Amino acid sequence: MSKKYNYDVEELRRREYPHMNNGVYLDHSGTTIYAKSVVDAFAQKMVANLYGNPHSENSPAKLSGDVVDQVRLKTLQFLGADPNDFDLIFVANATAAIKLVAESFRDLAEKTRERRFWYGYHKDAHTSLVGIRELTHGNAHCFETDQEVENWLRYPEATTTAMGFPNRRNYYHHHGPPHGARHGPGHGLGLFAYPGQSNMTGRRLPLSWAGSARHSRHLQNTYTLLDAAALAMTAPMESVFRDVDRAPDFTCLSLYKIFGFPDLGALVVRKQSGHVLALRRYFGGGTVTMVATLGDEVWHRSKALQQQQQQQQQKQQEKESGAAYELHEGLEDGTLPFHSILALGEAIDVHTRLYGSMRAISSHTAQLTGRLYRGLSSLCHANGQPLCHVYHDDDHYDAGPAAFGDPTRQGSAIAFNVFRADGQYVPYADVERRANSAGIYVRSGGVCNPGGIFTLLGYEPWMTERALSAGHHCGSHGIGIIHMMPTGIVRASLGAMSTRRDVDELIEFLRVTFIKTVAKKVSSTPLLSTMTSTSTLYSSTSAAPAVHVLDFDEDEDLSLDHNNCKSATNHSNTRAAAAAAFSDVRELPRPPRTTIPYHQRYAATPPPPPMTMASMAMSDNDDEVMPRQYPMPPPEGVCGAFQAVR
Numbered sequence: 001m002s003k004k005y006n007y008d009v010e011e012l013r014r015r016e017y018p019h020m021n022n023g024v025y026l027d028h029s030g031t032t033i034y035a036k037s038v039v040d041a042f043a044q045k046m047v048a049n050l051y052g053n054p055h056s057e058n059s060p061a062k063l064s065g066d067v068v069d070q071v072r073l074k075t076l077q078f079l080g081a082d083p084n085d086f087d088l089i090f091v092a093n094a095t096a097a098i099k100l101v102a103e104s105f106r107d108l109a110e111k112t113r114e115r116r117f118w119y120g121y122h123k124d125a126h127t128s129l130v131g132i133r134e135l136t137h138g139n140a141h142c143f144e145t146d147q148e149v150e151n152w153l154r155y156p157e158a159t160t161t162a163m164g165f166p167n168r169r170n171y172y173h174h175h176g177p178p179h180g181a182r183h184g185p186g187h188g189l190g191l192f193a194y195p196g197q198s199n200m201t202g203r204r205l206p207l208s209w210a211g212s213a214r215h216s217r218h219l220q221n222t223y224t225l226l227d228a229a230a231l232a233m234t235a236p237m238e239s240v241f242r243d244v245d246r247a248p249d250f251t252c253l254s255l256y257k258i259f260g261f262p263d264l265g266a267l268v269v270r271k272q273s274g275h276v277l278a279l280r281r282y283f284g285g286g287t288v289t290m291v292a293t294l295g296d297e298v299w300h301r302s303k304a305l306q307q308q309q310q311q312q313q314q315k316q317q318e319k320e321s322g323a324a325y326e327l328h329e330g331l332e333d334g335t336l337p338f339h340s341i342l343a344l345g346e347a348i349d350v351h352t353r354l355y356g357s358m359r360a361i362s363s364h365t366a367q368l369t370g371r372l373y374r375g376l377s378s379l380c381h382a383n384g385q386p387l388c389h390v391y392h393d394d395d396h397y398d399a400g401p402a403a404f405g406d407p408t409r410q411g412s413a414i415a416f417n418v419f420r421a422d423g424q425y426v427p428y429a430d431v432e433r434r435a436n437s438a439g440i441y442v443r444s445g446g447v448c449n450p451g452g453i454f455t456l457l458g459y460e461p462w463m464t465e466r467a468l469s470a471g472h473h474c475g476s477h478g479i480g481i482i483h484m485m486p487t488g489i490v491r492a493s494l495g496a497m498s499t500r501r502d503v504d505e506l507i508e509f510l511r512v513t514f515i516k517t518v519a520k521k522v523s524s525t526p527l528l529s530t531m532t533s534t535s536t537l538y539s540s541t542s543a544a545p546a547v548h549v550l551d552f553d554e555d556e557d558l559s560l561d562h563n564n565c566k567s568a569t570n571h572s573n574t575r576a577a578a579a580a581a582f583s584d585v586r587e588l589p590r591p592p593r594t595t596i597p598y599h600q601r602y603a604a605t606p607p608p609p610p611m612t613m614a615s616m617a618m619s620d621n622d623d624e625v626m627p628r629q630y631p632m633p634p635p636e637g638v639c640g641a642f643q644a645v646r
Contacts, residue, residue, distance in 0.1 A: 006499060088269075418510065
């Protein structure tokens with residue numbers, strides 16, 4: 001990324017993003033920010049034309065229908081997907097796209113002998129992908145590493161039984177194998193899903209898996225679902241769709257993560273795989289050609305199913321039959337959000353005019369991500385303790401620094417936690433609150449990635465069960481630290497309109513706020529809560545060396561010399577000590593369960609017995625109120641509340 005390119009983005013920010021001038025926005029993985037020109041162009045179109053419901057036949061309705069068709073084609077072209085090979089279904093968001101695929105597989109599986117489908121998903125999956133397993137009747141498996149996926153794709157017949165598939169084994173243990181059931185996904189209907197990019201760490205996963213699954217003779221009935229919501233934000237999607245023979249069968253996206261506005265999602269379907277969706281049971285709005293509601297016999301005629309039947313006929317016969325339907329017509333229930341689709345067309349045009357190509361955005365954000373990683377890694381307390389720990393997958397990164405800045409391996413998001421000088425974690429929610437008070441907007445918590453979050457934080461399966469029992473829940477308002485172990489992370493994510501200034505301000509905020517060696521209180525007023533910003537409690541007199549990312553050369557080697565941060569408390573040792581003490585967490589009373597508890601199903605090691613109250617470690621930091629820890633008497637009413645919700 002040249003300095004001129006960054007200057008151009010700075011100019012673009014002043015002209016197109018005036019609504020971003022009052023803060024530093026670093027939550028682009030949630031949604032990126034829309035350009036002023038998109039709103040102006042959309043408003044102009046809205047007042048210049050009359051748009052009707054596209055299901056009608058009048059002129060305003062036909063105009064809306066034409067707009068929808070044009071924008072659908074434009075979106076496929078923007079993504080690099082050939083309209084002859086792919087179809088696009090408009091949905092609310094990526095989760096809605098995933099749900100559509102999952103329910104279609106469930107409905108199709110009920111027509112098979114086994115009456116269920118096999119489902120495999122990567123541990124880095126968003127909760128929307130994880131949720132599909134609940135439709136499989138226990139016939140699901142979580143792949144814990146990339147290598148496990150590679151082994152399965154290379155030797156599916158050998159590894160299917162060897163892996164054991166814990167959910168299926170548990171189901172068989174209680175119910176016995178269903179009549180005619182075979183071991184392994186290759187013999188029946190199957191779905192393998194994974195993210196193109198971790199929404200937690202930004203790590204990019206191999207895109208080759210979809211093609212490998214399709215060309216495996218043992219996995220001919222196993223389809224692939226790619227969650228590209230995080231990937232598409234800053235990556236050119238042509239690499240996904242360029243080769244139709246190796247493209248995923250289904251790809252879901254959240255378009256607002258690319259353009260900021262409108263709030264739309266999309267499901268891109270490989271047309272040769274569309275028959276899987278055509279047999280879904282639910283129908284609504286314009287997805288049917290005829291419905292019978294009166295009399296003893298009720299039936300309906302699906303456009304999606306008719307489209308699949310028409311594909312098997314000759315073109316001349318299709319013309320003579322009258323109407324030829326596209327796959328999307330049988331899957332878009334009810335009236336489409338045609339005004340939002342109109343806005344999407346304007347967003348694509350403006351995005352292309354402002355940024356040129358997604359490859360330029362990818363290069364820009366990759367350089368900023370490398371700059372952010374170097375800045376976070378350079379910060380340390382006066383005693384040598386690193387201020388931040390950046391999370392990454394050790395199985396994937398041969399050398400952590402080398403991946404940050406390489407768009408083939410790393411997206412534009414970084415997950416980290418902040419340490420005190422004594423090596424103890426600062427609660428992630430506290431970091432987010434203080435950043436928000438300073439006008440810096442990040443995200444914290446579990447970020448809807450349960451497999452990734454608990455793996456990288458070093459949790460055993462039984463520990464997640466105990467954390468739930470103690471009262472923790474996902475989100476920024478959960479218990480931030482349970483007996484010295486964090487339950488979430490802080491995530492900073494960059495977008496097309498992010499700048500070096502954004503990165504530098506975050507680094508400077510962390511340095512000024514959390515590095516305190518010669519701390520001087522500006523007031524004798526007692527600290528009321530950890531929600532109070534440290535900038536109002538301490539002067540910025542710090543004896544730690546000030547290292548600014550502004551001093552870094554963008555062309556320097558991305559490997560980092562950590563001589564400035566000779567850790568007094570090693571991160572791995574801190575995590576190990578916290579895990580050893582985690583058994584002190586106290587479980588709350590819970591009602592009987594009908595299924596085997598999570599820690600008994602999956603535990604690699606049994607949970608140790610609870611420790612005594614005297615064993616709980618206390619903080620030596622008198623200046624801050626420690627976050628809520630366990631064991632402690634549960635808050636009044638918590639037990640009853642837990643029984644009520646379970």
